[in-house]
Amino acid sequence: MRNICMNVSYDGTAYHGFQTQPSNNTIQDILERAVRSLTGETIKITSSGRTDAGVHARCQVINFLTSSPIPLVRWCLALNTLLPADIVVSGARQVDEGFHSRRHALRKTYRYTIRCGKHPDLFRRRQEFYHPTPLDTEAMKSSLLCLIGEHDFTSFCSLRSTKISNVRTIYTASLACEPMDPVLHSYAIHICVTGNGFLYNMVRIIVGTLIQIGEGKRPSTSMLDILDARERAKAGPTAMPQGLTLWEVLYNNDQFTS
Amino acid sequence: MRNICMNVSYDGTAYHGFQTQPSNNTIQDILERAVRSLTGETIKITSSGRTDAGVHARCQVINFLTSSPIPLVRWCLALNTLLPADIVVSGARQVDEGFHSRRHALRKTYRYTIRCGKHPDLFRRRQEFYHPTPLDTEAMKSSLLCLIGEHDFTSFCSLRSTKISNVRTIYTASLACEPMDPVLHSYAIHICVTGNGFLYNMVRIIVGTLIQIGEGKRPSTSMLDILDARERAKAGPTAMPQGLTLWEVLYNNDQFTS
Known part of the structure; x- marks a missing residue:
């Protein structure tokens, strides 16, 4: 498995915060859906920490485990094509399998x-x-x-x-x-x-x-x-x-x- | 009649431009409706120039003739209360009756x-x-x-x-x-x-x-x-x-x- 780490910017106005919720209208839900569309995998995204409903991020950090062979340089463009205009991912890199964006912040x-x-x-x-x-x-x-x-x-x-x-x-x-x-x-x-x-x-x-x-x-x-x-x-x-x-x-x- | 001149800022994203149109969804339509709510008068707003659909203004200038006795210091606060969050008026002043915000720009x-x-x-x-x-x-x-x-x-x-x-x-x-x-x-x-x-x-x-x-x-x-x-x-x-x-x-x- 590869551990992929990325930066995420979002305008939180339209969302119920970062962390997944039954409404499905959170940043995490939208990101996980985009990765599923891209790779066919159901993955779980970890972030540096949840943000509340209406709160924004200039540079949130996330990571997830994937077996997709997509080259690093393609991840951002491919995901941004699937994401709405108020969520943008940037700076994809591969990190140690043990890296955890919340615990290691x-x-x-x-x-x-x-x-x-x-x-x-x-x-x-x-x-x-x-x-x-x-x-x-x-x-x-x-x-x-x-x-x-x-x-x-x-x-x-x-x-x-x-x-x-x-x-x-x-x-x-x-x-x-x-x-x-x-x-x-x-x-x-x-x-x-x-x-x-x-x-x-x-x-x-x-x-x-x-x-x-x-x-x-x-x-x-x-x-x-x-x-x-x-x-x-x-x-x-x-x-x-x-x-x-x-x-x-x-x-x-x-x-x-x- | 008093000739009132004001600055208007607007985010043009949601509007069909400045100038009045049958859709009624223009900056001019919204401003004229707000003045009507405030004074009961049907007035016509002149601007320094039309802006196209989707174009913004940091400082558009408008003027209109009114017989309302509302003091100058009250106009902005009263209109801003009636206007949506993407249109803001500022800097109300009374000008010569002949002043025209387009012709005199x-x-x-x-x-x-x-x-x-x-x-x-x-x-x-x-x-x-x-x-x-x-x-x-x-x-x-x-x-x-x-x-x-x-x-x-x-x-x-x-x-x-x-x-x-x-x-x-x-x-x-x-x-x-x-x-x-x-x-x-x-x-x-x-x-x-x-x-x-x-x-x-x-x-x-x-x-x-x-x-x-x-x-x-x-x-x-x-x-x-x-x-x-x-x-x-x-x-x-x-x-x-x-x-x-x-x-x-x-x-x-x-x-x-x-």
Whole structure:
């Protein structure tokens, strides 16, 4: 069997998340159907992690075992021909048979985008959360820094999570603003968080809390108290999914040799 | 009567162009319906120029006469509440009663975007024309320069045009490339053209010809011969509408006082 690894970009707007569901309308379902059409095999796709309904990916990583002899250079073009326009695969490579795109992921980066100001950007409306009133981005920036390091993120985890440990390490957390758009009188705020793993809804709850800090509803020092409390109810609401994109997944390059 | 002028952005994907049609599915139809809902008046909207089906606008300019006493600061918010998510109005101002958004436009800029390389950018797929094989952008740049100045653009005008004169002035014409996207192995090419007016399909025929020059199917010197011929058949095909955006319309600022 060959273990094929690929990058997948998707616009999550029309899908019920990554992981297979009875609705069959998930990224995994669509990808598995495309591989079946191409090879005749019923395969199971593993990803670096599920993304929720409405969440996007710039560079999700997947792998699957196949006995198909299709040459590596053909996989992407062949699958993209079978996939809808909002899912694109790129960068196919053959990896060790033991490689697992979730278990071997070292770091993941998520990006959340808020459009702040007078008017939304309709060309990016599916990838931005629109917030019409001003946000104190300096307060948001300093709050983000409190998250860096190893912490118990129970306060930033959905109550529906079934994970045993809520301890994760955040390596970097930053906020950057695009220049003001002169027509829309609004600007995009990009929040990027890189960690060794993320709990269910973790980035969206962090962003929901940051927005309350940016609105002045919570002091910028509250992030540490929320972490210490280890209680979901202490954090802010779960931010809307459409602003969130799985940006990048990093692996030890040794695992890509075969 | 008050003459109200506004900017309008729209994603043209779902519409049959700007100008009213029996289908009622045009930007003008939707805007006129929104004003009717708001004020009870049946008004007629004038724009800086029609855009074709599938063509977008970052900053189209419209105006209409109304007897509504709604204060200027309320117009945008009130209309945006009534408009679909792919049409946004901004920057309402009251102008001279004689102001006409088409007749008084001094300069218009269109931008056409081509995504060139291995994979399309699915997040911008509705605003980019995807071209998988390489393009000689230097040859395209030098061809664009031939268009600057006053010329008879008959070769770059749809045969369905009913205009009397095909002479227009192009003030600037440029091509700029974004950096290569490391995941998609593709990049965006933006072609911007500013002129005192544009004929039916003019920018799309210019771009269709430029693409043939970029593909090496025509020499970069062919632009002048095509202009001289004054014959539509001498130019390239009409490029697909989704890459085209009406970017900006300039007026003499004196016309905005009232």
